[in-house]
Amino acid sequence: MSKRKHPGIVIRSCEITEDGTRREVPTPQLPSEPPSPRTSEHTLGTVQDWHPEEGSGVIASDRTPGGCWVHYSDVAGRGFRTLTAGQDVALEFEDLGAKYPGGNQDGYRYRAISVTGK
Numbered sequence: 001m002s003k004r005k006h007p008g009i010v011i012r013s014c015e016i017t018e019d020g021t022r023r024e025v026p027t028p029q030l031p032s033e034p035p036s037p038r039t040s041e042h043t044l045g046t047v048q049d050w051h052p053e054e055g056s057g058v059i060a061s062d063r064t065p066g067g068c069w070v071h072y073s074d075v076a077g078r079g080f081r082t083l084t085a086g087q088d089v090a091l092e093f094e095d096l097g098a099k100y101p102g103g104n105q106d107g108y109r110y111r112a113i114s115v116t117g118k
Helices: none
Strands: 013-016 022-025 041-051 056-060 068-071 088-095 110-117
Touching (some): 068 088
Parallel strands (some): 068 110
Antiparallel strands (some): 013 022, 041 056, 041 088, 056 068, 088 110
């Protein structure tokens, strides 16, 4: 049995012109560097709003001006995790505005990546 090297995957983009012919379109180059690692900070905060039907809410903290968006999947616990308005929490968050130009999550510059109730 001979060993042959796999040729790899070639991706090409094409467009169809008005006369029905196909023309190859240059594809954009992918970045050669891996994305930057996730950087985060820790702080304490208070749940400002919680929407149980959506499984998300906002945490107020001195370190997250304007609020920090949180999803139930980032709340410590099992099953469908929930928070209560007024509840004190410890959170780890990331600054999306610093990470991506104009970055935000549902209008919030900060996004929680880990929340623990107190």
